[in-house]
Amino acid sequence: MTGVYVHIPYCVKKCAYCDFCSVPRDLTAEQYPDALCREIELSRDRLPYEGPVPSVFFGGGTPTVLPADDLVRILDTVRRTYEVRSDAEITVECNPGTAAYADFVKLRAAGVNRLSLGLQSANDRLLQVVGRIHTYDQFLAAYRAARDAGFENINVDLMHGLPGQTQEDYLDTLQKVCDLGPEHISAYALILEEGTPLFRQVRAGETKLPDEDAVADMEDAGMAFLKQQGYRRYEVSNFAKPGYECRHNLIYWDDIPYLGFGAAAHSSAQGQGEWLRWSNTESIPEYLRKLRRGKLPTAETLHIDRREEMFEVIMLGLRKVKGISRQAFLDRFGTPMEKAFPDAWLNVQSNGWWADDYARYALTEPGMDHLNTALCYFR
Numbered sequence: 001m002t003g004v005y006v007h008i009p010y011c012v013k014k015c016a017y018c019d020f021c022s023v024p025r026d027l028t029a030e031q032y033p034d035a036l037c038r039e040i041e042l043s044r045d046r047l048p049y050e051g052p053v054p055s056v057f058f059g060g061g062t063p064t065v066l067p068a069d070d071l072v073r074i075l076d077t078v079r080r081t082y083e084v085r086s087d088a089e090i091t092v093e094c095n096p097g098t099a100a101y102a103d104f105v106k107l108r109a110a111g112v113n114r115l116s117l118g119l120q121s122a123n124d125r126l127l128q129v130v131g132r133i134h135t136y137d138q139f140l141a142a143y144r145a146a147r148d149a150g151f152e153n154i155n156v157d158l159m160h161g162l163p164g165q166t167q168e169d170y171l172d173t174l175q176k177v178c179d180l181g182p183e184h185i186s187a188y189a190l191i192l193e194e195g196t197p198l199f200r201q202v203r204a205g206e207t208k209l210p211d212e213d214a215v216a217d218m219e220d221a222g223m224a225f226l227k228q229q230g231y232r233r234y235e236v237s238n239f240a241k242p243g244y245e246c247r248h249n250l251i252y253w254d255d256i257p258y259l260g261f262g263a264a265a266h267s268s269a270q271g272q273g274e275w276l277r278w279s280n281t282e283s284i285p286e287y288l289r290k291l292r293r294g295k296l297p298t299a300e301t302l303h304i305d306r307r308e309e310m311f312e313v314i315m316l317g318l319r320k321v322k323g324i325s326r327q328a329f330l331d332r333f334g335t336p337m338e339k340a341f342p343d344a345w346l347n348v349q350s351n352g353w354w355a356d357d358y359a360r361y362a363l364t365e366p367g368m369d370h371l372n373t374a375l376c377y378f379r
């Protein structure tokens, strides 16, 4: 099977902390849907693909800055070109203020069955500080419109560690969101990325972020709260009601092949006996130009050797609470992890970070708190 990711690189305006490939919507957005459809069609005979497709994910940027009709047309092109399973998870990311009830109705009618709404915080002051385009009330309106349009699987994206945010602020946001009852919550710590406006403000002393301990306390309090509310942590930063884990993200963490379409999209698949990762050009004008000439917009291809492939499986798989199936690792690499990485295995063991599970390689909760250290042992 192969997942499909579609990147829409436009937003209304750039958030202060964002280093994703996204630009404020401009004239190129008019040509972009046609180029995407062209890329999808061209890719069919040129890229490694093993069907069927269990998940299609429209991410960004903000996919809903494009008209819903364009998103439906792109989804139809994926369906016409690849064998998308009838029960596939089809997700669209959306920011409040960029889609109305009528858009949600169109998306739902076209088979989109999961919506991922970017909220980040229920505190309007914090939303303004990080340059979000919406208020909490606008989020509520979008959430209710999506429910009214028939969406029964909604994710809400949240962040902690925002400038001036306290634990009380964060728990208040979690309470408000849990009261709405979304099926899935992603709760990421803010990462200060070099080159972003927020990075410059923090460097210049104009903005202060909560210190590391305060962020770790927020994270712990948040996890305990979500557990109490019936959300199960299944990955470092992702929580779901039973049965609502994001199937698309599991494709990444299980290192299953996926094809990415759109500017800056990444792909990962097996081709001619080796694992390949490739990425499209990040330049939107170049992306459009290449497709006008009937060329795929690939910018870089990496050939992943067996050792690196093993490391990637470990790096991605240990993010999940249930870790990696021992049998699947053995089937894929012909050797158990403890033989392939004996020193790393023992280091993790001596810290007491391996969960007591004979069928899986998984970390304990303290082990997951030290995931980066654990992964360094495998390098």
Ligand code: SF4
Pocket: 010, 011, 013, 014, 015, 018, 019, 020, 022, 060, 061, 062, 095, 118
């Ligand atoms: S909405 Fe998302 S992708 Fe767009 S600028 Fe903000 S963080 Fe970046």
